[in-house]
Amino acid sequence: MEYGICNLSIVPLRLEPSDVSEMVSQVLLGEHFKVLEIRNKWSKIRLSFDSYEGWIDNKQFLLIPEEDYKTLDQLPLFLSNDLINFAEDQKQLLTHVLIGSNLPLYKQNTFSIGDNKFSIEGTIFTGKQAKENIVTTTLQFLNTPYLWGGKSPLGIDCSGLSQLVYKLNGYALKRDAKDQATQGEVLSFIEESEPGDLAFFDNEEGNIIHVGIMMADNYIIHAHGKVRIDRLDHLGIYNVDTKRHTHKLRVIKKII
Structure with missing residues (x-):
């Protein structure tokens, strides 16, 4: 080796x-x-x-x-x-x-x-930061271009964003969204979530394909075209620009 x-x-x-x-x-x-x-x-x-x-x-x-x-x-x-x-x-x-x-x-x-x-x-x-710092850290990446496989401010994908933000705050997430979805505690309702929790989204086959970071008042920050802020409801992510849903909500997980 x-x-x-x-x-x-x-x-x-x-x-x-x-x-x-x-x-x-x-x-x-x-x-x-x-x-x-x-x-x-x-x-x-x-x-x-x-x-x-x-x-x-x-x-x-x-x-x-x-x-x-x-x-x-x-x-x-x-x-x-x-x-x-x-x-x-x-x-x-x-x-x-x-x-x-x-x-x-x-x-x-x-x-x-x-x-x-x-x-x-x-x-x-170094070390673990307060959960309140998760969203603050994520906001640094606003407007970063989406890049498949990326995990930097020059280009990032959805799970690269969540992994990097959590890493900066002292917590280890797996690399891909489907694997991150196996971590943490399931929340039954959106109303139970706190800023910094992770929301996961699936496709028609039921496979986890997307992840975003919860914010206050049912907003979510995620990488879709770019790192952006959209609304979240019981159906999924509602794009504030196109006025339509783009991702179907599967589960919300509490990591911290």
Whole structure:
């Protein structure tokens, strides 16, 4: 078994080992993972944070010793909370740091990836935040373009949004909406929900295909074309622009 860490700002995680394969997620700076299989140009990885698997270009990550992987697994996460920041390495080269990026071995505005040490200034989050902070965090992503497999302010999908927001507040969600729907406690009525709870939506076959974050007064914030705010009723999401329902409500879950 090999182990790796992302040493670039953001890297596509693909379904198959090919540049033209579907991007199923992304790997942010500082995220570490197990390397399940290594081929000539591609490696199959399993992320430590959510056990999500996919293929990553061999030129876009750094191999690390097993003991470093185990150390990172045991340490608390320190996460950048600025939408876009910069880190400077020892050669004074800059790297973009997107919100939600891990800062391994963080201490006094420095962090390390492999043998490279970086300095960074800005807002850093660690530990669990209050539930009231969930919506506040989500509002930072308003108008972010929808991107299948995305999980950054440059492009994000519905479950990437909920996972990233919860991660920034100290809670681990699975990557896909259908898997996130297995977490937490079921609420019987919309009226029982609180801001920060998750609402899930299904298709005609009954499969969970969408997730959004509850706000006060039956509003919901979710990624659909862009990160937007719409109304929620017992039928589902009512798009305030098109004046029609776009998603059928399946269940509301209380995670915190």
